[in-house]
Amino acid sequence: MAALKDIKRKIGAVHKTKQITRAMNMVAASKFKSAQNRLESFRPYAGKFMDVLNSLALRVDAKNHPLLSVRDPKKIRVICMTSDRGLCGGFNTSLIKATERFLRDKLAQGKDVTLVPVGRKGRDHFRKKAATMNERTDVFGKFDMSLAVKISNDVIPPFMSEEYDELYLIYNEFASVSTQRPVVVRLFPLPSIGQEEDIDPEKRVEYIYEPSDEVLLDRLLPMYVHVLLFRALLETSAGENGARMAAMDNATRNCDELIQSLTLQYNKARQSAITAELMDIVGGTEALAKG
């Protein structure tokens, strides 16, 4: 009988876990929805921004701008963007792995690498394993453009003053609910902008620039960094919740399977208990009849 009770208790426990995972799945689904909407509504801004930046960069010789200056990369910084919370499948693990691979490569080349972790999971992982600075954690609950501005304010001035020579951003690119790919993007020096082919000739307009075109470019380039970072933040947030949705969906299904097999076990145990009891009674009456 003890085994029977144990199984019953186990079924109850799994059932409760299932309720939790299902609730988490629904919470993640609603967060995912809003994250995806934000990503969607960010698109026009990013698109328009790139149009203008490209047409401006065509006019100005942008190569001289400090944010575009290429130096011998001895000191490297890496922004590693993970989520703050776990329970989202391989979302953070794959990103951390990609970051570690990147770190190993650069260290093997004799570079000096410092990490800038954004998000608690990455910070916790690398805290004792690598040099870190300017970390930002617990940011994904509620964030807006000002977070991207804060991060760029951490990284732009030291790059300009040549404290380091290259900046990379590693984040999970959001492809779909179930697919997020870690990507490595070089932020500084900014990859060339204003390629001829990027621009729709019909959109090319001669503008009056106010202030001068160089000053304007000087203003727009940091904003470009904000745009890149903000997009990465949005994609991370959408990807995290998408991954959690998928993970929790799986967990809920696993719970169902477990409950099913436990119920089967329970029924078998109950059946054999009844059989054993019957045998007892039969055995008892037989003994009485003989006596």
Added chain:
Amino acid sequence: MADDLILEIVTPEKMVFSEKVEEVTLPGTEGEFGVLRGHASLLSSIEIGEMNLTREGKKSFYALNTGYVEVTSGKVTVLVESAERSDMIDKDRAQRAKDLAENNLARIAKEDADFEVMRAALLRAITRLKVADRS
């Protein structure tokens, strides 16, 4: 169409405004300027400040964060990091932000890297309060 002036205000969060207007006044880096239909093509950066627009004879006011504006024939595109209409502004929050920024500014030296950040925060709060009073 040459006799229309379409204004679009785009922020990273959403398209705030996209409609026909008669006139727009913007806080450009080189000073405030107005745009009427038929304005020459222009690209200008925008400072933290106040924008107003006239639509069907009625004025409305917005508090803008930094960004830029692109004027092409018949169309004004304002790309800013945030834009709030006067009646959407939470005055208490703006007041708190202002107090906080003032306190912070008083504490740190002018050379501090955060000084500019704080100054911008203060400017934003002041602008929001000013614009909120317009409605």
